[in-house]
Amino acid sequence: MLKILYQNTNLQLFIGLLTGVLFGFLLQKGGVTKYDVIIGQLLLTDFTVVKIMLSAVITGML
Amino acid sequence: MEYLSMVQWSPYAVGIGIGILSGIAFLLSDKPIGCSTAFTRTSGMIEKLLRGGFVAEKAYYKKFAPSIDWEWMLVLGIFIGAFISSILSGEFKAIWVPMKWSDTFGHTPILRWMVALLGGVIIGFGSRWAGGCTSGHGISGTLQLAVSSWLAAICFFIGGIVTAMMIF
Numbered sequence A: 001m002l003k004i005l006y007q008n009t010n011l012q013l014f015i016g017l018l019t020g021v022l023f024g025f026l027l028q029k030g031g032v033t034k035y036d037v038i039i040g041q042l043l044l045t046d047f048t049v050v051k052i053m054l055s056a057v058i059t060g061m062l
Numbered sequence B: 001m002e003y004l005s006m007v008q009w010s011p012y013a014v015g016i017g018i019g020i021l022s023g024i025a026f027l028l029s030d031k032p033i034g035c036s037t038a039f040t041r042t043s044g045m046i047e048k049l050l051r052g053g054f055v056a057e058k059a060y061y062k063k064f065a066p067s068i069d070w071e072w073m074l075v076l077g078i079f080i081g082a083f084i085s086s087i088l089s090g091e092f093k094a095i096w097v098p099m100k101w102s103d104t105f106g107h108t109p110i111l112r113w114m115v116a117l118l119g120g121v122i123i124g125f126g127s128r129w130a131g132g133c134t135s136g137h138g139i140s141g142t143l144q145l146a147v148s149s150w151l152a153a154i155c156f157f158i159g160g161i162v163t164a165m166m167i168f
Helices: A002-007 A009-030 A035-042 A048-061 B011-029 B036-051 B053-057 B059-063 B070-088 B099-105 B109-130 B136-144 B147-167
Strands: none
Touching: A002 A009, A002 B011, A009 B011, A009 B070, A035 A048, A035 B099, A035 B147, A048 B011, A048 B136, B011 B136, B036 B053, B036 B070, B036 B109, B053 B059, B099 B109, B136 B147
């Protein structure tokens, strides 16, 4: 069944767009679209980026 | 509904959301969430537009055909999603020079633009060289426990931290 889904090009493009919208929404809500948050991570004063990445990785692994 | 207009969510909640989203993307599309290949394809499309169809014959563009695909739509969606989110929380604004930057380097936009452009070129080069960016390697690769991705993600942070410490 999933094979048929993978072959439907237009539907796949739509799923891609939808995934992107959700991903962008989450990134913005997480604050990682902000310059200060990114720089704060690299200066080791704000660990938001690492918290998001690690919780995403741990969830995704399951 | 209040959640939608909040300025910031807990980073753990966002992370779990991204993890689940990645799982859904693998299931429904058999694709990892990643962005940098879409930029390669776009550069191919631009080159094709300016220099003609023979561009598509290049070995690199045979591997990464210059056309709109799943990942390209994903990148488009990221812009839309982030835009919706920032509008809902009333945070949307266009800033030429971020605060942190102007504290150290002053308010001149030109310098900021030049450095941002240079940074973009280096990121583009590096992510193609490594075969992934912060999302492709850092999230989609590491959650599959790919050794190359863990190495890449650790090096992203080492490089970023050293550079940030040097310039600020």
